[in-house]
Amino acid sequence: xxxxxxxxxxxxxxxxxxxxxxxxxxxxxxxxxxxxxxxxxxxxxxxxxxxxxxxxxxxxxxxxxxxxxxxxxxxxxxxxxxxxxxxxxxxxxxxxxxxxxxxxxxxxxxxxxxxxxxxxxxxxxxxxxxxxxxxxxxxxxxxxxxxxxxxxxxxxxxxxxxxxxxxxxxxxxxxxxxxxxxxxxxxxxxxxxxxxxxxxxxxxxxxxxxxxxxxxxxxxxxxxxxxxxxxxxxxxxxxxxxxxxxxxxxxxxxxxxxxxxxxxxxxxxxxxxxxxxxxxxxxxxxxxxxxxxxxxxxxxxxxxxxxxxxxxxxxxxxxxxxxxxxxxxxxxxxxxxxxxxxxxxxxxxxxxxxxxxxxxxxxxxxxxxxxxxxxxxxxxxxxxxxxxxxxxxxxxxxxxxxxxxxxxxxxxxxxxxxxxxxxxxxxxxxxxxxxxxxxxxxxxxxxxxxxxxxxxxxxxxxxxxxxxxxxxxxxxxxxxxxxxxxxxxxxxxxxxxxxxxxxxxxxx
Numbered sequence: 001x002x003x004x005x006x007x008x009x010x011x012x013x014x015x016x017x018x019x020x021x022x023x024x025x026x027x028x029x030x031x032x033x034x035x036x037x038x039x040x041x042x043x044x045x046x047x048x049x050x051x052x053x054x055x056x057x058x059x060x061x062x063x064x065x066x067x068x069x070x071x072x073x074x075x076x077x078x079x080x081x082x083x084x085x086x087x088x089x090x091x092x093x094x095x096x097x098x099x100x101x102x103x104x105x106x107x108x109x110x111x112x113x114x115x116x117x118x119x120x121x122x123x124x125x126x127x128x129x130x131x132x133x134x135x136x137x138x139x140x141x142x143x144x145x146x147x148x149x150x151x152x153x154x155x156x157x158x159x160x161x162x163x164x165x166x167x168x169x170x171x172x173x174x175x176x177x178x179x180x181x182x183x184x185x186x187x188x189x190x191x192x193x194x195x196x197x198x199x200x201x202x203x204x205x206x207x208x209x210x211x212x213x214x215x216x217x218x219x220x221x222x223x224x225x226x227x228x229x230x231x232x233x234x235x236x237x238x239x240x241x242x243x244x245x246x247x248x249x250x251x252x253x254x255x256x257x258x259x260x261x262x263x264x265x266x267x268x269x270x271x272x273x274x275x276x277x278x279x280x281x282x283x284x285x286x287x288x289x290x291x292x293x294x295x296x297x298x299x300x301x302x303x304x305x306x307x308x309x310x311x312x313x314x315x316x317x318x319x320x321x322x323x324x325x326x327x328x329x330x331x332x333x334x335x336x337x338x339x340x341x342x343x344x345x346x347x348x349x350x351x352x353x354x355x356x357x358x359x360x361x362x363x364x365x366x367x368x369x370x371x372x373x374x375x376x377x378x379x380x381x382x383x384x385x386x387x388x389x390x391x392x393x394x395x396x397x398x399x400x401x402x403x404x405x406x407x408x409x410x411x412x413x414x415x416x417x418x419x420x421x422x423x424x425x426x427x428x429x430x431x432x433x434x435x436x437x438x439x440x441x442x443x444x445x446x447x448x449x450x451x452x453x454x455x456x457x458x459x460x461x462x463x464x465x466x467x468x469x470x471x472x473x474x475x476x477x478x479x480x481x482x483x484x485x486x487x488x489x490x491x492x493x494x495x496x497x498x499x500x501x502x503x504x505x506x507x508x
Contacts (some may be wrong), residue, residue: 001088002110003081004043007064008121009142011050012076013131015043015123016088026114033122036129043123045130049076057142058149065150067096069104081107091122163309165288169279170300176272180205183265187212191258192249194218197241206269209262211238216255218242284387289373292390293350293397294366301344302370313378318333320374321345321367345370350397358404365400369393475500 002023004015017023022032022042049072051057056072063070069077081090082105091110092098102109110116128136184205192199195218202208210229215221221242226235250258276297283296287309290299305323306312315323322329324343332339340359345351345367354362373390409411 002091003046003086004091004119004123005077005093006120007060007093008127008131008134009139009146010134011048012060012073013045013049014047014076014080015130015306016046016383017043017119022254023115023119026118028237029115029118030120031124036094036126039122039126039130043130045132047076047080048131049073054145054149057146061146061150064094067094067100069097069100074105077101077105081105083311091116093117136315137335147489166279166282166286166300167304167307169275169282170297170304173275173279173297174271176268176275180268180272182259182373183268184209187261188259188264192247194247194254195242195245196247197245198238201241202230206266209265213259213262213266216259217250218245218247271447276467287374287377289390289393290370290378292387293370293373293394294345294350298348301347302374305344307372309378313375314372315374317364317368317371320371321363350394350401354401355405358401362397362401366397369397403434 001019002017004017006013006015019042023029031038032042051060051072060070060072063073080086081088087108089108089110090101092101093112093116095112098109098112101107114121123130128134128139154271164485187205187209189200191212198208198211198218202211207229211226214226214229215224219242221239226238230238280291280296283291283299287299287303290302293299294302302320303309303312306315312320322340322343323345326343328340331337342351342363345363346359348366349364350366351359373393376389377385380467
């Protein structure tokens with residue numbers, strides 16, 4: 001005989017298949033459950049273990065999802081099968097649960113196949129008729145409540161450990177920076193028509209917007225108190241520039257709209273400061289060790305890039321090191337060049353303090369310590385883990401940085417620490433002494449004159465011979481050209497005569 005273990009929101013049910021021969025063909029099983037009467041003729045309810053409360057139902061559902069045996073299910077199977085010494089084969093829908101029941105309780109379990117799936121589909125379609133006293137509406141309400149409880153259990157909701165807020169906050173912070181830069185550039189370009197010299201004196205965007213809001217027209221610069229916005233030296237420079245400004249005049253309506261835009265810049269800046277403080281507080285609550293090591297902004301960008309703190313904790317240190325430089329990594333692999341040494345960690349304070357040659361080494365050390373800090377923050381049992389590990393790791397990284405910087409630029413690969421390569425020196429050669437005996441001095445007296453026949457005459461004869469050869473070759477070439485032209489002319493005349501004869505013969 002075959003027994004079927006069926007899980008419902010109300011409890012565990014154990015059905016008995018009355019005729020095993022009907023399970024031979026999986027394609028025909030659905031016909032045996034077409035109606036409630038046919039289903040009652042094929043399967044029969046032998047036992048039902050009802051859940052005592054919602055907590056027990058949640059425990060059983062969680063165990064089922066994880067592929068383990070819950071306490072209520074174990075108690076039921078022991079009472080109905082093990083203690084009763086029933087040798088019937090048991091059918092279970094979940095493969096993991098079937099393996100656990102077979103190994104831990106020694107029950108003969110049928111392998112999950114198409115026949116088992118069709119059998120469970122048929123029982124599910126007629127479940128309210130097979131289990132007496134079970135209202136379909138009550139079953140639906142119990143399934144809804146159990147699904148909500150199971151979802152809350154999976155989420156393990158805790159307001160202090162929700163890293164989604166960090167992801168959204170750092171994304172909004174980046175958007176605010178872009179908008180602030182865009183608005184500030186528009187303010188400077190717009191008000192620059194009226195007071196163009198002001199942009200070179202006041203560089204800060206927020207201070208520029210505050211000065212425009214407070215001062216208005218440039219003619220009011222001398223009578224406006226700007227001590228709350230600018231230092232004294234900038235105020236004097238601004239007033240001197242306002243007197244000799246080459247800007248154009250604007251109307252009151254123009255100034256009204258410019259001031260409205262300046263108010264937006266000031267408001268966005270104040271909100272950005274508030275959001276940054278909120279982000280720092282959330283990072284200190286969720287990932288204190290990572291915040292102590294790399295800072296709240298870099299830590300938040302790492303979490304946002306990975307998607308969540310738990311996902312980031314699963315990354316090895318090598319991945320954390322180049323996180324944010326994926327395009328450069330794949331480009332280097334494709335072109336067979338050097339891979340990047342850092343990604344988002346480049347913006348960490350410790351990496352910024354290192355010299356160019358040591359940035360890669362410090363980024364590797366920092367990524368190793370960051371991976372440990374992330375795992376402590378994500379997997380710690382305490383609701384608010386301590387930041388002690390992060391501060392200790394930062395001290396170690398800074399110590400390593402000092403060691404690298406103290407070595408200086410004298411280290412050469414393969415020569416040891418602090419040793420400089422010897423400078424190449426050209427070997428000195430022995431100086432040669434002057435030997436006066438090697439000099440040649442002609443004998444004093446009357447110098448002999450060169451004979452004309454020995455020098456000039458042969459040279460003149462050779463030149464005349466060359467010119468004669470050139471003349472002959474030129475004459476030969478001209479004669480050959482003339483003969484060729486004459487031959488072509490004769491051929492052409494013969495051809496014309498032949499064509500005339502052909503035309504006459506055709507006419508006749």
